[in-house]
Amino acid sequence: MYERRERKNVRLQTRPRPRPSSRMNSSPHGSRASVDILEELQLIAAQNLERLDINKYYEVIRELGKGTYGKVDLVVHKIRGTKMALKFLRKKTTKLKSFLREYSISLYLSPCPFIINMYGIAFETDDYYVFAQEFAPAGDLFDIIPPQVGLPEAVAKRCVHQVAIGLDYLHCKKLVHRDIKPENILIFDRECRKVKLSDFGMTRRAGSPVKRVSGTIPYTAPELCDASRHEGFCVDASTDVWAFGVLLFCMLTGNFPWEKAMPSDAFYEEFVRWQRRRTGTVPSQWRRFTDEALRMFRRLLSVEQERRCSVKEVFSHFNHCWMLDTQNGNSSSGGPAGGAPPLDMSSSSSEEDVLVDRLKHQSLSPACAAAKGSVMMDTHYSSASTNSSPSSTGSYERVNRENNERGGRMLVATSIEICV
């Protein structure tokens, strides 16, 4: 069961915002500030949101995922025959503003080939707010990580490379994902040749004040786990970098490095002692990595938030081996992803203008999308594909803040399991 308790518990504090106008100014650097375009996209979506009967336009094939706040269904558009993933957010638990924010951010980020693409479709039913996304046929990354084994290094690198580009794109737009985990990385094939970042329900602008979240998951950065902090936080990209570092560990080992990044967690404490160079002994569960990989983890998982590197830094590590053992094809340096330079994914202000203009002139209704014959937003760049291979998870389990608090069945890396 998925649950995003944070949606319930965290509210952005209100502060004066510029009113969206029909023509927004460009920033001094030639690109419109995300604050402007996001407000504008939300406004347009709100004005165009129609109430409709889902069965009129869609045939539901099966459920793809479920959460406390709603579900994701695979559907076929009855007129066009197009397969789509419809994300349903229950009205009882989701404010219209939250829905519009998630929809607008998803749309705004969708030009990046490593972020899930959107159809220009959003509507409401009696019980749900709904928007349409492209369907990822292989599901999410969680399902292909073999428990206590991890993915072959080449596959993991291929995946990491794409996720890093997507995440960097988001950070360049001054947004922070805030829910990086395997369940939010959608895959199009089990070899991870095409991988996309998804679920922008928790995404906020960098610098936004948010209240402390109750509950932690293994991906939660230490500064967010600190229960003694009641004052709230400023949203910062460094928390995504931490989660990204934990994600890398999970992908390569099939285990969590710890249950929570708190002093009470022995695995975490052991890591911190090594990280802060209080001991030269590498913690047992980290001994399977090469020195180069450990250097990368030290930077991504810097306990001090301000010393954490940017997600881009991972690109400089692709040319090196990450795993000491050569089982599972782990000797590869990562195939096509290895050493590839980051792509420049920043979109220009004219591309953003096109996005806004198109939305203004397009109904969000599925009927309209069908009539126009439009499938994706045309502004989407062609999806670049990268390469390679994996399979399913277990010693490590899907987590959300609630089941982690309950103790759950989640396992963390133990020295017995992993010691080499």
Ligand SMILES: Nc1ncnc2c1ncn2[C@@H]1O[C@H](COP(=O)(O)OP(=O)(O)OP(=O)(O)O)[C@@H](O)[C@H]1O
């Ligand atoms: N476009 C898609 N194609 C295929 N599967 C999808 C798609 N979108 C979502 N899913 C599946 O549904 C699950 C839940 O989707 P999503 O993360 O968007 O919902 P959520 O309620 O916000 O979840 P969470 O609370 O875990 O963040 C995903 O983990 C994935 O398995």
